[in-house]
Amino acid sequence: MQLPVMPPLKPMLAKAQAQVPEQPAGADPEWLYEPKWDGFRCLVFRDGDEVLLGSRNLKPLDRYFPEVLAAVRAELPPRVVLDAELVVPRERDGRTRLDWDSLSQRIHPAASRIAMLAEQTPAQVIAFDCLALGDDDLTARPLADRRKVLESVFAGGGPGAAVHLSVATTDAGTARGWFRTFEGAGLDGVVAKRLAGPYRPDARDMIKVKHHRTADCVVVGYRRHKSIDGIGSLLLGLYDGDRMHMVGGASAFPAAERKALLERLQPYRVGDDVTAQGEKNRWNAREDNSFVPLRPELVVEVEYDQMEGDRLRHAGRVLRWRTDKDPADCGYEQLEVPASYDLSDVLAR
DSSP states (O other): OOOSSOSSOOOOEEEEOSSOOOOOTTSOOOEEEEEOOOSEEEEEEEETTEEEEEETTSOBOGGGOHHHHHHHHHHSOSEEEEEEEEEOEEEETTEEEEOHHHHHTTOOSOHHHHHHHHHHSOOEEEEEEEEEETTEEOTTSOHHHHHHHHHHHTTTOOTTOSEEEOOOBSOHHHHHHHHHHGGGGTOOEEEEEETTOOOOTTOEEEEEEEOOEEEEEEEEEEEEOSSSSSEEEEEEEEEETTEEEEEEEEOOOOHHHHHHHHHHHGGGBSOTTOOEEOOOOTTOTTSOOEEEEBOSOOEEEEEESOEETTEESSOBEEEEEOTTSOGGGOBGGGSOOOOOOOHHHHHTO
16 A cells, blocks of 8 residues: 555544534634534545555554445545544434444454444445545645545445545534534534644544533442552443333542542442443453442432433443432433434435
């Protein structure tokens, strides 16, 4: 592989902000807004038949997505480097949305399972930047120029493609509308990029705006920290009728709080020697998944971004302990449900 921009390469990153940044009044637009796609960040390198899919942590993703390699060869120019997102769309209840669980299950050591999942849950590529085309290194050029080149790459695209061009706009009101509606298709916010900015690998030069919600959850267990005498994470649950469902965890605590929490939780243990096994971590099959179960008597208010099915999409953040809250009142009905939106409507834009 001989390209003007070569792997390994870290992608440009984003820093969090509470609101979509506004365009300057009475001046040319400063920002380009895009949906925040919820998948695996991926740098796509193609030089003829050679294709490499680079992850954010520089580990190659090629072997896990053979169908994406074939799509890149079939649909993209012979020599190109794109910044993109790998996603898995799934149709459920008559609409299509991004499915994080199906995507994460694609990382598997067995070649036979990789081949099976490539057919059952094929991934697609959403491209939002072009770093090189032919012999031209575009990284020093402003985003406005790179976007024009990226659009030219997709000029001949059509229905049935597996590599897509991300929608983008310079209108802040449109971006705020995307933030409200596109979550129903499985997206998780909006990204703002400076139109005059070059591509800066591993630099937080973009802005991301994500959803933030709260829920009251029951503390159903904990895992011990690997290196200090304290908790590693709290395990959280919600009631569905009379049945308790484990919905995720919260693990962001200072060291002193981890030690204090371990002491605080001891009176609520089901038994001194009782442990339970949680779900296997698909990223590390050898990881210890045991946890200490607790009587469902403690409630915490947790900040989270979105749900994936009946679980928290990402780890929650504990805001406060709710001693005034009855655990039986911590059910799914308190959660905000995003409006239904079909992924095909997002891609059609």
